[in-house]
Amino acid sequence: RKDDDSQSSTHDLRCDDDNNNDGADDDSDGGNSESDAVSSLSSASFISKVIISSAKDIQAARRQRRAIRAQKAFIPLDRDGPSSGGSTPNRYNREDDEDRIPDDHQRRIEFAPRLKNIQGEDCRDTGCKGSDDSLSGSAEEEQQLWEETQLGNGVKRHPGEQVGLRSSDSQHRQKKKSGVRIPKTTPPVVVSVVKKKIVENRLDSLTEVHRARQAELRKMEGDIENARSSLEVLEESSSEKHLEFYRSMAVFVHTLVECLQEKVVEVNALELELHLLLSERLEALLSRRRRTSGTRPRACSASPVSHTCLHLSVSHKIEDEVRQLLSAQTQKSHALLTCFSESELGVDGVKGVEIPEDTEVSGEENEQLQKKIDDVLQRSQAVFSDVQDEFCDVKKILSRFEEWRGSYADSYHSAYISLCLPKLLNPIIRHQLLVWNPLKEGGEAFEQLPWFTAVETFCHGHGHEELERSDRQTLSAVVEKTVLPKITAYVELAWDPESSPQSLSLSGLCHKLKEDFSIFEGKQSKPVKALVEAVIARLRSCVDEDVFIPLYPKKILDDPSCPQLSSGLVDQQFWKAIKLFVNMGSWDLLLPEPALKELMLDKLLNRYLMITLCSQNLHGHAVQACTKIADSLPLSWLKGETECLPQLQNFRNLLVQKIHSL
Numbered sequence: 001r002k003d004d005d006s007q008s009s010t011h012d013l014r015c016d017d018d019n020n021n022d023g024a025d026d027d028s029d030g031g032n033s034e035s036d037a038v039s040s041l042s043s044a045s046f047i048s049k050v051i052i053s054s055a056k057d058i059q060a061a062r063r064q065r066r067a068i069r070a071q072k073a074f075i076p077l078d079r080d081g082p083s084s085g086g087s088t089p090n091r092y093n094r095e096d097d098e099d100r101i102p103d104d105h106q107r108r109i110e111f112a113p114r115l116k117n118i119q120g121e122d123c124r125d126t127g128c129k130g131s132d133d134s135l136s137g138s139a140e141e142e143q144q145l146w147e148e149t150q151l152g153n154g155v156k157r158h159p160g161e162q163v164g165l166r167s168s169d170s171q172h173r174q175k176k177k178s179g180v181r182i183p184k185t186t187p188p189v190v191v192s193v194v195k196k197k198i199v200e201n202r203l204d205s206l207t208e209v210h211r212a213r214q215a216e217l218r219k220m221e222g223d224i225e226n227a228r229s230s231l232e233v234l235e236e237s238s239s240e241k242h243l244e245f246y247r248s249m250a251v252f253v254h255t256l257v258e259c260l261q262e263k264v265v266e267v268n269a270l271e272l273e274l275h276l277l278l279s280e281r282l283e284a285l286l287s288r289r290r291r292t293s294g295t296r297p298r299a300c301s302a303s304p305v306s307h308t309c310l311h312l313s314v315s316h317k318i319e320d321e322v323r324q325l326l327s328a329q330t331q332k333s334h335a336l337l338t339c340f341s342e343s344e345l346g347v348d349g350v351k352g353v354e355i356p357e358d359t360e361v362s363g364e365e366n367e368q369l370q371k372k373i374d375d376v377l378q379r380s381q382a383v384f385s386d387v388q389d390e391f392c393d394v395k396k397i398l399s400r401f402e403e404w405r406g407s408y409a410d411s412y413h414s415a416y417i418s419l420c421l422p423k424l425l426n427p428i429i430r431h432q433l434l435v436w437n438p439l440k441e442g443g444e445a446f447e448q449l450p451w452f453t454a455v456e457t458f459c460h461g462h463g464h465e466e467l468e469r470s471d472r473q474t475l476s477a478v479v480e481k482t483v484l485p486k487i488t489a490y491v492e493l494a495w496d497p498e499s500s501p502q503s504l505s506l507s508g509l510c511h512k513l514k515e516d517f518s519i520f521e522g523k524q525s526k527p528v529k530a531l532v533e534a535v536i537a538r539l540r541s542c543v544d545e546d547v548f549i550p551l552y553p554k555k556i557l558d559d560p561s562c563p564q565l566s567s568g569l570v571d572q573q574f575w576k577a578i579k580l581f582v583n584m585g586s587w588d589l590l591l592p593e594p595a596l597k598e599l600m601l602d603k604l605l606n607r608y609l610m611i612t613l614c615s616q617n618l619h620g621h622a623v624q625a626c627t628k629i630a631d632s633l634p635l636s637w638l639k640g641e642t643e644c645l646p647q648l649q650n651f652r653n654l655l656v657q658k659i660h661s662l
Contacts, residue, residue, distance in 0.1 A: 245408070256424070263384060263431075267380075267383060267431050270380050270434060273376050278490070278493045279493040280369070394428055395450070398455065398458040419477075422480075422481045429451045432451050436449070438506055439494060441502070443505075446483055480517070480527050484513075484531050487510075490506075491506070491531065498579060500582070504586060507583075510587075510590050520589075532591060535590075543580070543604055547577050570612070577604060588636055593637070601645070613654055626658065629651070
């Protein structure tokens with residue numbers, strides 16, 4: 001078998017030499033391929049019996065492979081590419097090249113081209129040519145650089161050193177390319193210089209540490225001094241003393257609050273009873289006044305001309321006619337008002353005019369009412385009879401808080417005691433204000449009561465000097481929250497706006513509160529707003545319900561013997577309206593200006609007084625009436641005005657007419 005196979009294989013090889021002239025290469029490639037195929041097949045399939053293919057089968061498989069490859073376009077795996085001559089190789093040479101390509105497991109894969117190859121390709125692409133000596137020199141340098149890089153990569157380094165090596169390699173490569181020569185020897189190192197630098201660096205670091213320690217030492221010394229001073233303060237005033245004071249103060253305040261919670265119920269009951277008595281008195285007074293005013297018109301109804309007695313509220317037509325007559329008069333300058341004086345007219349106020357007195361209740365009713373009021377006041381004295389003085393005396397109560405303020409000011413201000421004192425002292429102050437009447441002229445002022453002196457001393461000092469204290473506004477707050485509600489109650493339940501003594505006393509008190517405590521200035525609080533609204537409501541009710549001036553036709557006015565005129569009802573009601581007008585003028589700068597102008601000018605002057613003045617029904621007292629009206633006008637309305645107020649146009653025309661008639 002071996003002889004036959006060798007002879008056949010020799011014969012085949014000779015035939016191939018005669019036909020193709022490439023037999024040697026093909027046999028060598030075929031032999032290698034055959035051996036590789038057999039070895040791979042035997043190793044993969046684990047066949048124990050080896051089958052060797054004949055030469056014909058091998059040649060047939062080779063031809064089949066060439067035919068398949070010839071049909072497909074492929075890129076040769078040779079790195080050299082096409083020949084330098086640029087001619088396309090024949091099919092047989094290309095096939096031989098393909099046969100010489102090793103298999104995958106025999107091929108060496110280069111992941112990156114060598115530096116030498118890259119440089120060679122660059123030179124080939126650019127067409128540069130150098131001498132063999134220069135190429136060999138650069139190749140040696142590149143080889144040396146590559147070896148150094150590989151040695152550096154093989155040495156174990158820290159994570160941050162690889163970047164530095166790469167940067168140094170790149171710098172070394174750039175220097176090589178630029179032709180800069182790096183000296184291989186470094187300058188000699190002098191031990192003294194190195195020692196000097198080490199000593200200097202060490203000295204600097206020690207100096208910095210010494211400075212930090214000195215600063216820390218100074219800070220510690222300051223802390224020690226602060227601790228010593230705090231220790232001295234604590235030794236002088238021990239915490240046990242503080243604790244004892246705060247405990248005693250807490251017990252005192254708790255007891256005071258419980259006491260006042262029980263007594264405020266009795267104070268409210270007495271105050272309510274007193275207010276009911278005052279309200280009954282005012283209702284009796286108003287009913288008597290209205291009853292007296294209503295009897296005289298009924299007495300005049302017996303005469304044939306009783307139908308001419310009309311109320312002003314239904315005489316709008318007459319009022320319009322009078323206003324039309326006045327507007328038709330010649331317009332004169334309002335400067336004539338300044339020439340209208342009492343000295344030139346020979347008049348002293350309202351001389352010769354009988355102004356009606358204030359309406360009062362009967363003697364028996366007044367005595368009964370006074371007995372009830374005295375009974376209420378007597379029972380009020382027993383409210384705090386079972387209470388110790390330190391819990392019902394305002395002076396002693398404030399002395400405890402003054403001690404707190406002097407000893408521990410920080411905790412005193414942190415507790416906002418200045419805001420709590422008005423509410424805490426409210427029941428005691430209201431109990432003392434039960435005997436105080438703001439409508440009584442010449443009565444006892446609330447500044448003379450014990451509570452006011454104690455609060456004033458607490459806020460401003462014993463000498464009433466102005467001190468920079470947080471409690472300097474406490475007195476104003478106490479007056480605002482205790483005195484003003486008391487005044488508001490009297491305005492709503494007991495005040496008669498037609499009474500000159502009551503009106504002057506009440507308005508004078510409000511002016512005093514404005515000057516001394518600045519209560520009515522700036523943004524008004526709730527108690528101030530309540531008082532202002534109560535005064536306006538009471539004045540409006542008096543104008544709308546209590547003012548009554550009867551009107552008569554010209555026939556009766558021309559007859560002086562008419563019983564309607566002889567009764568004096570017109571004069572009496574007119575001068576009551578004049579007195580109300582004067583009382584309203586005393587509220588200037590206290591009430592809002594628009595509201596006061598509406599009450600005095602729009603309602604009272606132009607609706608009631610002007611019609612009576614124009615009717616020539618005053619028996620020669622028109623000049624005195626005009627003088628009284630002009631004197632009662634608030635000066636704040638006329639200051640800085642260059643023209644007459646619209647509401648005073650009719651009154652000015654009347655004055656001009658009176659002057660011409662005189």
